[in-house]
Every structure is written in C-alpha cells, then in structure tokens.
Amino acid sequence: MHAKPLRVLIIDENAMRAAILEDGLREAGPLTIHHIRDTAELLPRIAAVDPDVILIDLENPSRDTLEQMFQVSRLAKRPIAMFVDQSDAATVQAAIDAGVSAYVVDGLKKERVKSILDVTISRFHAFDRLHTELSQVKSALEERRIIEQAKAILMRQKGLSEPDAYVLLRRTAMNQNRKIADLARALVAAAELLDGSTDE
C-alpha cells in the first residue's frame, strides 16, 4: 500500500525563509506543504491542516503556545517534539544548530521524517548564508555611497578632481590606519554638522 503524502506545516514569519524551505521540500518527495505566517488563532488553523510534521524556527516565541496546545488540545493527531525520540542524536543536534524545531506526529516512521528534516536543516543553513551575503552586499553598497559623498565634499571644498579626492581619502585613511569607508563616514558627519551650524 502506498502511504499518503505527508502533510508538512511550516510556521515562519519570515516569508523568504519559508519559500526557500518549501522549495526544497518539494524536491524531497510527495508532500503536502502548508505555510502559516502570522500566529494568531494558531490552534484552529493547525487543526484545519492536521499536519504530520510541523517545522518552526527554534527561536519563534509561538513555540510555547504550540507546546501548550499539544498538552491540552483534543486534536485528532497530537504532534510531539522530535527530540522525544532520542535515537538520532546527530540529527537533533544538527537541527538545533541550524535553529530548527520540529514536531512530529507520534508513530511516524523515522525514515519518512529524516529526509524532511535533512532538507529543512540544509535550507535553514542556505537561508543563513543568503542572509549573510545579502547584508554584505547591502553594506558594500552603503560604503560606496558614503565614499561618493565624501569625495563630493572634498571636490567642492578643496577644488579637487574626482581621482585626486579619492587619492586624498585613501592616503589619509592609510596614514590613520582606518578603513576608507570609516573615514568617509566621519567626513560626511562632520560636514553635515558644519552645514547644520551655518544654517541656523
């Protein structure tokens, strides 16, 4: 007999992470995937989905609410924390390290859940990497913007050409053992301060 596709519920306020995870799970096999983004009225919504597996960010404050529901609710299927079965300590540790918490309906075959967990763990890591890269790109863009502003100030106040303004910035930064962006930030802040005082 073929088993019915497992119903997986993702509870995540972060739509991007949920999308990345959902994408990965689609490749993991025949699954029905649901996503709850905000956690108001959680119990009836979970009951409506009747999930076999619930995946949730370890640090999501709704976990307390979720666990309490499992304690008292009369849900047809009552999921339990995956850690209750401690036979696969390595997966549990990997999940915690990745920041994943999973609740699994009791009695579900371990092999069926393992692949779901593995995908979830790797996608959570992928999201973290993406998140780090994204913030690096953001800060690189911000640095470029601030250096442009600093150059413009030097060009205006010292009558320098653009390349000369940059050379001056770089040399001063090297002499002071600072990053160009940090020096540029200080320069822009100082200029704003001085402009501000002349305005008043």
Add this chain to the structure above:
Amino acid sequence: MSEHILAAFVPLVDCAVLVAAREKGFAREHGIDLSLVREPSWSSLRDHLNLGHVDCAHALAPLPIASALGVGHVEAEMLVPFVLNRGGNAITLATSLATEIERRSSQPPSPVDWAKGLSRALMLRNKPLTLAMVHAFSGHNFELRYWLAAGGVHPDRQVRIVAIPPPLMVESLAAGHVDGFCVGEPWNSLAVERGIGRIVATKSQLFPRGVEKVLAVRPTLATDRARLDALLKALSAAAAWVDAPSHREETAAILSRQEYLGVPAAVIACSLAGKLELGNGDALDDPDFLYFARHDASFPATHEALWIYAQMLRWGQLPARAELRERAADVFRPDLYIGALGPRATADAQVLGAFDRIEFSARGIDAYLDQFELYTPFVDTHSTP
C-alpha cells in the same frame, strides 16, 4: 584563572539575581566569568539547556522537574541547587471583564472573590474566555488553575488556557487575543499602566513564600563541585544585594537596559518594592510580593519539589507513580546548597500554606489531592486512540 559559565534567562524582573551576579561583580569575585543569554521563550531556553548550549538557566521551578521526568518533551537530567526568587507573579484580567465582575460584587473583592465573580461572568457570557500563562510547566499555570478552581471554574472545561511568552503578554491582551493572564512582573504592571488590565491576585496572596524561579543546572556543572560552589556563593551574595531595599533603584536601572528587559526602570522598581498599582486606583503594598534572599528564600526544599509534583498530578500532566514521585523529589538538591553555603539557621516547616487554607504536606500527597473537587484525570497522550 576564571571559569566561564553561560546562563540563559527570560526577560523578567526575577532574573535580577543572575544579572546582579554578573553586573555587580559577585561572579568575578568568586572566579567566575558569567555570561548571560536572553531567550525569546521558555521552550527555547529549555532546548538550549537540555542540549548543553548553556550550563545553567533562570528557570520556572516546574520546568527542570518536567525535564527530569521526560514529561511534555525530551527527558533530560536537571538539578536545582538554588532558588532565585519567591513570589513576583500576578493574575491580571482585561479591564472590561474586571469592571463587569466588580459591578456585581458588594464589597472590594478578595482574590477568591474575583475567581467566583469570573465563574458568574462565564455563565452570563456566550463567548468563551481565553486566559494565558507562560508555559505548561510553570508556577503560573498552577497558580491560575488553582485560583480558577477555587472560584468554581474548571480550567480545562470552562475556559481556554494558552501559553504565551512573557514579553508578548501585554500585546496579546491589548489585541484582545486573551481576556486575562498570569505572568511575572513587570508585565502585569505594564498592562495596568496602559489601562488595559487590572491585577486581581498576586502569587504572594495565593501562595505566600511560594518558590518561583530556580537555578536549573546541568549534571555536568553539578559534578564540577568547585565550579558549582563558586557559582552558588556568587548567587547568594547577589541575592542578598538585590534584596536590600537600598539597592532597588540601581537594580531597576540595570534591569531596564535593552539587553535585559528594555522597559522603564520606574515600573521595575515598583515590582521590586512590592508597591503595585492594581488598576482603578487600588494599590498593593506588600514587601514580600517578590523577594530574593530573606526568609531563606534561596534554599531548595525537597517538599517544594513535591508540591509541584502534586500540582502536575492534579491537572493530569502525570500518571501517579511512586517512581516518578521519587525522581521529582530528587530534582531539588538541598545537599548541593548546603555543601556550598552551609546549613540553614531555621528549621524546615515541611508544610506549605495557600489562600484557601488547604495545607500541603509531602507526607500525604494523596490526602492533599483528595480535598480538591476540580481536577483533570491523566490521559496517556501517546497511546493511539
């Protein structure tokens, strides 16, 4: 060389002893480099503690007992060598609900009058009531349930009880998701300050001197006795410091910082002093509302662990088994406390009181439980229906 110890906490006034141990140098004086990690929820704190990401934690007293018994979650050995505070919780009802109850009472309601009033209000409503506490295995859950039952309300049949992390409590009340809650300070006072809640009972009224947060310790830390002893000495010194009325303002100022509670110091100072605005012009002035060192506050008595075990039994969280009772009792470790800090001056009373005058004695748990009309039988949730 100083020993590094990592401790987790949830933002509440009663994390004060851990915070003071770090910020006022008590840990350093005892050769400990104490770092603190703030947790968003009790589930998260428990997971990090169970898996050894932290060495110890500011924990709800029933939490390490539930972990040690493997109830509700993974089984993990946990020890309690020190009590971090007593009291500090309160039950708050939405202002509209409190006003409705008060209108029908002839005199200023006592805590149990409020519960009886809630029972009458329930009969007149067609909408179910939702009340929040912080975790299935918390003093708050047991305080709320005990109080409701004393007023004739069955907590599992007549109201819906949900768990919400403390920092989200006030918002949940404001949004109308809950009609009341039981939580630790400063979150009750903040609801009163916003005019959305009335405090109707405090833990100090319901269970005077009741144990609240404990230091939950992993066995690995407990076996390293020199390290544990140094930590307990530091915490004991910090508790005495926090308990002194002259240090309240400074304690409040430190706790109000963003990395700890991130709420105004004035509210925290009121909680520490036991001077609470209850709403509608009423006020509480109870120096023992919340305390840390007085009356042997830090001593983890075995019969207090068994009181918690009895509450778990009453509300169907556990099957009644002698073996579980033994294991629950063993979680609280007076021997570790005495090993580090010496014996206590006062004798152990062994009997715990409550607002309904029903006394608890560890020698007669069955007789104690027989006195309650309302309870919830244990159902094995893991057997298939």
